[in-house]
């Protein structure tokens with residue numbers, strides 16, 4: 001474990017000052033560890049404080065400790081907690097009750113271009129499984145359905161690429177709105193997180 005130098009503590013504070021507790025993702029049965037870890041790495045880069053996941057229903061737990069996860073996440077999983085949920089619709093409703101708009105990455109009659117969403121609002125991006133995408137009930141429960149327009153032969157992007165595309169649009173909007181310029185965490189939360197990160 002890294003030695004806690006004043007420089008390292010200053011970096012922890014700098015990063016926490018830019019964390020965005022009102023931006024998150026919900027990964028619905030994203031079952032490949034390298035995708036999960038690539039998404040977490042992007043979450044860290046844009047300042048997501050806490051991510052959410054529904055584990056795959058193949059009986060396997062969410063894999064956070066495996067070699068693939070470690071290698072792809074670049075240790076980002078140490079800085080972005082993942083909250084587990086039993087099912088996607090329940091998780092969507094829970095996040096909505098906490099004031100988040102849930103944007104499901106899902107092609108439907110009501111889908112809009114992902115750039116038309118307002119990511120300065122408390123926002124959760126719902127991402128689907130590689131094989132079958134976001135399930136219809138969760139997409140219906142979401143506040144909006146968003147898509148990244150595709151003009152190629154292949155119908156969809158890799159889930160971690162889609163997550164990065166959308167989260168960096170959220171970062172762009174939030175930068176323009178000054179949301180990285182002042183801490184979004186309360187002084188108490190900043191203090192507690194800094195202590196947790198410094199002395200895990």
Ligand code: SAM
Nearest residue numbers: 105127128131132133134147148156157159162
């Ligand atoms: N066969 C699946 C389907 O029909 O939805 C494809 C799933 S895709 C490989 C995995 C996930 O990546 C999707 O559930 C979504 O979260 C995200 N994704 C992929 N392409 C996307 C796009 N063009 N727009 C928005 N999200 C996309």
